Amino acid sequence: MDTLESLVISRRFRVPIDASAASTPGWGEVAARQLDAALLSVGFKCSAALLERLAELPGETVVDLGVRVLAAVRHLVGDHVQHNAYFIDFPKNVPDTVEFWAGLLRQAMLDPVEAASVRRSPVFDLLALPGYGRYRHTYADLLAAHAELIPLAGDRVTVLELGASPESETRELYLSLAGSEVPLSAEDLVVLRALAAHAEEPGRIPVRENRAVINEARLAAGRPPLVDTVTDVLRLACGASGGDVTLAEPTRFRSFRRGERRIILRALDAVATPAKLGDVPRHREQWKRLGERLHPHEYPHLPRAAQVFEVARGVRPARSFDSRVEAALSAGRTGDAVELLGKAPGALLRRLDHLLRTGSSASVVLDAAEKAAAGASGRVLLSLREHLQNRLAPTAGRVFANRHGRAWTAPDVRSPIEESVVSRAVSILDEEITRRLPDPGELVVDPDVLDVALPLSGKAVAPGLGMLPRGSLSAVDGKLLRFFVHWRQAEQCTDYDLSALMLDASYGDAEHISWTNYRNGFAEYSGDLTDAADGASEFVDIRLAQAKRPIIIPQVNIYSGESFDEAAEAFFGYMSRDAEQEGKPFEPRTVRMKSDLRGAGRVALPLVFLRGDDGAWRVKWLHLYLKGRAGFNQVEGNRVTTSLLVRSIVERDYLRVRYLTDLLRQRGSSGEHTTYVGLQAPADLPEGARVFTPGTLHELIPA
Known part of the structure; x- marks a missing residue:
């Protein structure tokens, strides 16, 4: 994991410096200017306040700090690796696809050993031709073949600000993550876990997963956890065992020490009221396995904790809250369901659309929603607000995405809701949300x-440079887009393929750029690499002014080998340049966005580029993954699914x-x-x- 200092730099763009650090006259000012120049080469610079503070420090201190700062920002933009390209002159002199394959075949046939191998093989595999899929030149050769980048005013410059002391900055980052109103990404949960061992506890922890991570630190310190449901205790046990605190994946529980078992069971006994035992069946199997590790029979003075495991084994009946609501709805007793849900405001609002479609009185349901709004979280209010503002618009289909960004679509078969009903519900939400907002000054x-887009969940968004929530729109600067992917395999030979799908305004008439089609009138592909033992990079260039289709969807396909999670490293990003800027295939100061690829999906869809009626290009953030096939994924094989998913995201009105x-x-x-x-x-x-x-x-x- 990154050091706490580099986390503050990369997440907050602040350089922590203790105010009490010695101010020694010397060559600190010279070192500060040198650092600023080095940072500018990768698209960063020091603020005036940071430069002034660095100039007060001893030169040796500035150099040591500068090395760490530069390493952090280079990693942030993807400049910590060497980005070679298969075609050394890319984007110039990219061959025609057929000519390229014919040349490789001709070369193989002229070699007696290779020619004999080709003739003996029962299956003719173009990818196995000699010279294909591996660099045929060094990175130094690539640098010699490219001119220096001409710096322009449009290049990205991210300012690094002067931070407070390292302790103060890490504490602020910790409190921000721990007190987040929205679920965090997997990466942020890792950061929170590291910080929780060093920082004081925040006053409020609204997200259950965050609370579980902080409870891990409390358990390690021998302190009682902060829990108010039995599921909170299960999350704690999962996290303390190195498992998934979201409970989406099963955990293999470790053996707990006697002191830990006593703390966990006491916490469980305190919250295991009859009303809350109904939450146990949802995670029945995990509770059974946990019981084998906690030995509740050794603690007869904690009878309610033992009842939890009796429910899990089916010895003791316990009806869940959701099952009671479903039973009322199935029997047509919507009024009873609404009354039950009134005890759980968030649950009522999450079911509002369904309740309004049950045929019961809309006014009764909306009256209940108005009462529930005051007791629900702000995130629930905003999520429902976004849902309702899309409810009356026709859609190509409903899109769903899980916490890993794995996406799928389904036809919209919901019955309509009257516009007046939607309007009243929206007014209720707007009034309550406004009431909760702070005085902005x-x-x-x-x-x-x-x-x-408002970040109503951070789970699908991997942290990185320029990252925005799904559904966000931002302008595209420059006339040339260049997508890039870099990966390094951990154990087995791994082939990722960068591709781009181009569609017309009706999401049809597909055209693509990939290893099967190297170029067209406005795009070029840098060449296919099929092995990444030492790392591999692929690029796609798009000349926006000449683009014939208004929708461009970059994607990364796993053709063979390790998944994004299994690879030693995997990240995607894009650069934008003006037409006169040449330079190397990868120029860090032109990187607009870069983030890690992750998840079990075999096809990554990070974003989509859209040309508006005014001719201007904008990018909309997707953060989606397709399941794909186990191998041999190609852009041609998923274009229908990709088109439908992207259309659903593009046409949705995000809050x-x-x-x-x-x-x-x-x-x-x-x-x-x-x-x-x-x-x-x-x-x-x-x-x-x-x-x-x-x-x-x-x-x-x-x-």
Whole structure:
């Protein structure tokens, strides 16, 4: 795992420096300027305040810090590896696909040994031809064949700010993650687990998975966990065993020490009331396995804890809350179901669409929803608001995605809801959400952030540079797009294929660029690599002005070998340049987005590029994975599924930052403080301003 310092740099774009660090006259200013120049080569620079503070430090200290800062940001943009290309002159001199294969075949036939091998083989495999799929030149050869990049004003420059002490910065990062109103990504849960062992506990931990991670630290310290349901205890046991605190995957429980067993069982006994035993059957098998490790029979003074395992084994009956609701709905007793759900406000709101379609009085259901709104979380309110604003629009299909980003579609067979009913429900939500928003003071909003989707869940989004939530829209600068993928296999030979699917405005008339079609009139492919023992990179160039189709979908297909999770390293990103900028195939200062590839899906769909009616290009974030086949995935084989999924995401109206900032303005303010919402904080904000950027946008979600 990264050091805490590099985490702060890469997540917050802040360089932690202790205010008490010695200020020694010397060559610190020279070292600071050298660091700033080195950072600029990878698209970063120091703020004026950071440069001033670095200049006060001893030169040796600045050099040591600079090495760590540069390593952190190079890794963030993907510049920590050497990006070679199969075709050394890429994007120039990319051959015609047929000519390329014919040349390889001709070369093989001219070699007596290879020719005999080709003739003996019962199956003619083009990918096995000599010279195919492996670099035929060194990285140094590639550098010699390319000119230096011409820096332009449009290149990305990300400013690194002066941070507080390392302890203060890590504490702030910890509190932000622990107090998040939305579920965190798997990577962020790892960070939270590391920080929980070193920081004080936050006052409020709204997300159950976050609470489980913090409870792991409490258990290790011999302290009672923070639980109020039996499932909280199960999550703790899973996390303490190195398992999945989301409970989506089964955990192999470890042997707990006697002191740990006593703490866990006491916590379980305290919350295992008859009303809460109904939660046990949902995870019956995991409870059975946990019981074998906790030995509840050794603690007769904790009888309610023992009852949990009796329910899991089927010895003691316990009816879940959901089963009682379902029974009432199945019997046509919607009123009883609504009354039951009134005791669980979040559950009622999550079922609102269903309740409105049961044929019962809409006014009764909406009255119950109005009462429930005050007791539900802000995330539930916003999620329902987004759902309702799409309810009246016709859709090509419903899209579903799990926590890994694995996506699928289904026909929309729901019966319609009257517009007046939807309108009243939306008004209820808007009123409650506005009531919960804080006093913004003087609200300053960067227009570029308005079309960023609210982060209602972070599970599918792997942290990285320029990452935005699914459904976000942002402008595309430059005239040339270059997608890239880099991977390094761990054990077995692994072949990933970067491709691009191009569609017309009706999501048809497909065209593609891939290892089976190297180029067309506006795009080029850098060449196919089939082995990545030392790492491999592939690129696709798109000249936007000449693009014949308004929808461009980059994708990464696993043709063979290790999954994204199994590979030693795997990441995707894109660069944008102006037409006159040449340079190497990979230029870090032109990288706009880069993040790791992960998940069990065999096809990655990170984002889609869209040309509007005004001719301008924008990118919409997908964060989707297709299951794909076990091997031999190609862009040609998934274009129908890809088209339908992407269309569902593109046509969906996501709840964006614009929604909350409009409510903040309507709410008004009496405070003298400043609230800033944008992609990057400007340098001239007043002291004490509350800043929301993509890395902290989850903090904008009301409690």
